[in-house]
Amino acid sequence: MCQACNERSAQHLTREGESRRGFLTAGAAALAAPLTIPALSGAAHAQDAPSALAESRVQSWAAFDTSGSFAPHTIPRRAAGPKDMVVEILYSSICHSDIHTYKGDWGMPQFPLVPGHEMVGRVTGVGSEVTKFREGDYAGVGTMVDSCGTCANCLADREQNCLNGTTFTYNSADKLSGGVTYGGYSRKIVVKEDFALRIPPGVDLAGFAPLLCAGITTFSPINHWDLRPGQRYGVIGMGGLGRLAVKLAAAKGAEVVVFTTSEDKLEDAKTFGAAEAYLWSDEDAMRRQRGSFDLMLSTVPVAYPMQPFLNLLKLDKTLVNVGALFPVEGAHGMMMGFGRQSLAGSMTGGIAETQAVIDFAAHHGIAASYEMIAPEQIGAACQKVVNKEARYRYVIDMTQA
Numbered sequence: 001m002c003q004a005c006n007e008r009s010a011q012h013l014t015r016e017g018e019s020r021r022g023f024l025t026a027g028a029a030a031l032a033a034p035l036t037i038p039a040l041s042g043a044a045h046a047q048d049a050p051s052a053l054a055e056s057r058v059q060s061w062a063a064f065d066t067s068g069s070f071a072p073h074t075i076p077r078r079a080a081g082p083k084d085m086v087v088e089i090l091y092s093s094i095c096h097s098d099i100h101t102y103k104g105d106w107g108m109p110q111f112p113l114v115p116g117h118e119m120v121g122r123v124t125g126v127g128s129e130v131t132k133f134r135e136g137d138y139a140g141v142g143t144m145v146d147s148c149g150t151c152a153n154c155l156a157d158r159e160q161n162c163l164n165g166t167t168f169t170y171n172s173a174d175k176l177s178g179g180v181t182y183g184g185y186s187r188k189i190v191v192k193e194d195f196a197l198r199i200p201p202g203v204d205l206a207g208f209a210p211l212l213c214a215g216i217t218t219f220s221p222i223n224h225w226d227l228r229p230g231q232r233y234g235v236i237g238m239g240g241l242g243r244l245a246v247k248l249a250a251a252k253g254a255e256v257v258v259f260t261t262s263e264d265k266l267e268d269a270k271t272f273g274a275a276e277a278y279l280w281s282d283e284d285a286m287r288r289q290r291g292s293f294d295l296m297l298s299t300v301p302v303a304y305p306m307q308p309f310l311n312l313l314k315l316d317k318t319l320v321n322v323g324a325l326f327p328v329e330g331a332h333g334m335m336m337g338f339g340r341q342s343l344a345g346s347m348t349g350g351i352a353e354t355q356a357v358i359d360f361a362a363h364h365g366i367a368a369s370y371e372m373i374a375p376e377q378i379g380a381a382c383q384k385v386v387n388k389e390a391r392y393r394y395v396i397d398m399t400q401a
């Protein structure tokens, strides 16, 4: 039934039975519109049908304090402008950054907080100047939704390093609509076309959501430090980042070695493509590996002494920290000097590079291993991540929100 004209016809029915709240909010008339024509399907509707591009209020799941519990919450989404698109979010995965943020580890967030920067959904509306997406396409949104577009870093496809301040997907000052940005634990997002990623048809959509942060975060160092086939690549930590790091580097042809603190992850590591896997506590293994790595990636989300791993690098090589976004511990200037090793930081990646990891994963048949949960389970799932009990990425089925 069309909400605008109370008429039931084929043109007004939602597709594939998707008569869920997001679609109803977006407006059935918009769904029936021809591709690339954003709003209304007929002149009879022109005056009173709700447009898919209109400002709306959207169901989300929010944290209201640092306790780790989540509850339903309605948030505003701005009207889509000419260069914006509207995405009905289907899957949103839980990144450890979401947990750090609600716990206040990086400073107190603005509550209510709607996290989520790994989301995949379906385009339900496009502005008049959008060229790369059509209604019905699949799209992803990652860690950022805006940047100045004119500074040296933005012009070098490094929007995440924008000199005028990147707008991150949640808990960031929203320069377009004021207030704060809200992330993917919600039914719908309005995003600039330039900050949306194309998700190829036919892929496992839920398994692609984690590529939007964990995937690009682990892929970018592989690119920047130019990991080559046959080179030895050490991955420290086997959480959400580590698992994707192993899959992506193995697909590049590297010889991947995992270091974990969890005995039950040793076999998992090999399943994901690692050639070898060791416990940190295995002193013999640590001794044997000294000076053998071309590149290492630390995905551990807390600070820990890094010098034992810096010792595993070959001369002049680099350990890249992407997990512990805190003061790092235990690097020893003298020891790093002997081998002229580097300790580097890296955080997410630019939009073009994010598209590259999505295309790379699609080409190689890679997706994150995940466990689907309902929105009601977000709090419990986050606790399992904190307890290191998560063997796979938790993906929230946002169609249930």
Ligand SMILES: [Zn+2]
Binding pocket: 095, 096, 097, 098, 117, 143, 213, 214
């Ligand atoms: Zn993340």
Ligand SMILES: [Zn+2]
Binding pocket: 147, 148, 149, 150, 151, 152, 153, 154, 155, 161, 162, 163, 164, 165
């Ligand atoms: Zn910039």
